[in-house]
Amino acid sequence: MFSSDPCSDFLIHRAIEGWAVIRKSVWICGHSIVHWARVWAVSRGLAPNLGLPHGVRVSWFSRKGMRWEELMPLLWEKVATFSPPGILVIQLGENDLAYRRNADLLWNIKRDLDAFAALCPRTTVFWSSFLKKIFGVVR
Numbered sequence: 001m002f003s004s005d006p007c008s009d010f011l012i013h014r015a016i017e018g019w020a021v022i023r024k025s026v027w028i029c030g031h032s033i034v035h036w037a038r039v040w041a042v043s044r045g046l047a048p049n050l051g052l053p054h055g056v057r058v059s060w061f062s063r064k065g066m067r068w069e070e071l072m073p074l075l076w077e078k079v080a081t082f083s084p085p086g087i088l089v090i091q092l093g094e095n096d097l098a099y100r101r102n103a104d105l106l107w108n109i110k111r112d113l114d115a116f117a118a119l120c121p122r123t124t125v126f127w128s129s130f131l132k133k134i135f136g137v138v139r
Contacts, residue, residue: 026050026058027078029071030091030128034062037091059085067095068105072112084120091128 028034038060041047049058059082061074071092096105113125 024056025085026056026087026089027061027085028058028089029061029074031062031066031095032064033091034060035064065095066092068093068108075116079120084123087124087126089126
């Protein structure tokens with residue numbers, strides 16, 4: 001979920017920590033990377049709240065192999081069940097790259113994030129960069 005640059009990771013964590021204290025809830029959504037990030041956090045004693053201050057609730061919503069079109073139904077379901085989060089962190093989109101044109105995917109991402117912002121205007125959204133995937137090994 002974080003980059004390979006420790007300085008930017010520190011700044012991202014500080015920004016999320018500051019917003020989380022005010023907003024009280026963080027949702028982390030995405031594919032298997034989110035699942036494994038939670039497993040890692042649990043193994044280090046950081047989960048479920050990633051070491052954020054007491055009273056901040058972190059919720060992890062992940063599906064292995066999740067693709068972009070699954071995000072909005074998941075978010076609408078969660079918003080209908082819970083209050084909208086103060087912060088939404090999204091790690092998603094890489095699984096779509098092999099199946100869709102990049103321009104179509106980017107258009108859908110923009111459309112969906114705009115729709116979410118209209119429904120939940122007080123939520124701050126962080127979208128993680130695509131992670132590089134290796135689809136085959138050349139020897």
